[in-house]
Amino acid sequence: MTNGQQRDVALVGGGVIGLSCAWRLAAQGFRVRLIDPAPASGASHVAGGMLAPVAEAWPGEEALLELGAASLRRWPDFAAELSAASAGPSGLNEHGTLVVAVDNADREQLDALAEHLDSLGRKVTGRTSRELRGIEPTLGPSVRAGLEVPGDLSVDNRTALAALRRAAEAAGVEFVARSASRVRPGAVELDEDVLHCDVVVVTAGVRAPELHPDLAGLVRPVKGEILRLRTRPTALPPPARTIRGPVHGRQIYLVPRTDGLVIGATQYESGFGTEVTVGGVRDLIGDAERLLPGIGEYELVEANAGLRPATPDNLPLIGWLDTGVLVATGHHRNGFLQAPLTAEAVGELLCERRPPAETEPADPARWKGH
């Protein structure tokens, strides 16, 4: 299945993308080493785990929608195989998503989203506040209107990461708990020595630009703040579906877990800081309570921030960077969503086959000489 020259693969970066690629490549017969001092930490550990290409569609980003939708189609099979390979749950939640609005400006934003999706031939269903409360009874009285997007799903990111690790180990992936400082064709420079291989795959996130000069300027950190909540015996149960809003213009998402809820928002702050501010937490709680008032009774378990690797056009970077150097990074808020398709594309590229058509706009060659 693979040619003799490319059987030995070293991946640098063990988030959801690195783990997914490692598992799938090992299952295809490659020798795989995954280099990360702390796999399954970083942005993937903090993530909300939304699989929501449709609710996040934006005019001008049709290629991103197609890529996300193609990966989402693969998620049910990916999850089933992951569950079998890891002998445990994958974390996939196949309930859908509601996008809701609390004021007229928010409602206009929803109308614009519905119109845009309609123009692409993707119908979503408008819902009245009454219909919405029929679907999710714990929605608050401030919620005035919404869209039902049954195909946008979610995954418990920590359950999925744990399953990916077990599946990767079972498939024979070797975990190398070291820091990589640089990659070049056939080699990964570690702190004090060099690991040799046939092909390097850069699956690091926000630190990817440090690994290879061609990535400089192509990946920047975008902070996402997250609260993790746990239900209490006296509190209302979490919703079945992901609830997203603009709340007075601020984007927020509430992603259910079996025992609670993950609440998140993107903070357009630059830099590598992951501190969570008092004001950020105040706004997250305030906006979330507008949508689900009952969560005041929930336990606040964790407040955290992750750094998503964003690219200038919001599309990831999936493809050959150099002879013997593949890249799969820049997945921004969509690492979990795009993981199945990315792993498939990397497998195809390593076998010298064409990757799925939806990943072609993600070829890093688009930035050649930027």
Place this chain on the structure above:
Amino acid sequence: MTNGQQRDVALVGGGVIGLSCAWRLAAQGFRVRLIDPAPASGASHVAGGMLAPVAEAWPGEEALLELGAASLRRWPDFAAELSAASAGPSGLNEHGTLVVAVDNADREQLDALAEHLDSLGRKVTGRTSRELRGIEPTLGPSVRAGLEVPGDLSVDNRTALAALRRAAEAAGVEFVARSASRVRPGAVELDEDVLHCDVVVVTAGVRAPELHPDLAGLVRPVKGEILRLRTRPTALPPPARTIRGPVHGRQIYLVPRTDGLVIGATQYESGFGTEVTVGGVRDLIGDAERLLPGIGEYELVEANAGLRPATPDNLPLIGWLDTGVLVATGHHRNGFLQAPLTAEAVGELLCERRPPAETEPADPARWKGH
């Protein structure tokens, strides 16, 4: 200094009271063993560290005020000795306290406090909003009036606990990292064996009633929720003084640290749960921002809850419980404040001398046969 029969002391419980007693007793020449599976954790680790008997004075609780004031007078010397004995900072902050009000009902509460203190011969100074902002420039515009209580201080609880551990170790205290299940004259029952000594001192907090039948019903847990904030380079500095409010009737305190602020409030919940609720955090942040609006820019480092050991009359229990069994617990919100006086009283009792007069109302004999 001590008689032959009482030289060997075992303390059960290594919070601020247990550590303070252990250090002082060892320094007086006793053999001291401190039994706690995790010293310096629990409520003492979570505490705000206010040393504020005056700002918390309440009609009918004059004995509590006298006890607190007597212990506060000992704090500067206690801190200096602690610093010397531990070769490090004690954490004492000798800036005072402002009690502020944001609405008319809050102001009436302050007037009542000032009147009550005046009737006891303790003068506090009323301040206008303008004067208050002259003293602490980062106070918010909602603050309408206040009282200056320069004598009410604070201590960085974690710095003090670390110093107490070092001082206790240096004085020869033996730390026994075990769980005690029961105490009786001359013996502490551990999980699988028994530790023998001359005198047992129960310095456990909310679990004290499990150790001795006479404590049943005398100590109950009262939850206190705490947020720990850290300044950021772009944010305003923390105030020098403790800022306390009623904010629309809700009590809140903001206790400065060198690098930030501890914000707390008492939740009148029963039970042994230490989870922090979303609604609790929302209210703490909202009320704190009314007093110090600049803290929205601070980093939220920790949200936590502690269980204070409260007694029916809010006075601690300091005295002989039984032949060979002393008790020093029930310090409620005042463990750090009352630690110096409590340690002194325990030392006097062990030497068969009268403890300081202010601790006499704390004699557990007052509940005999309750």
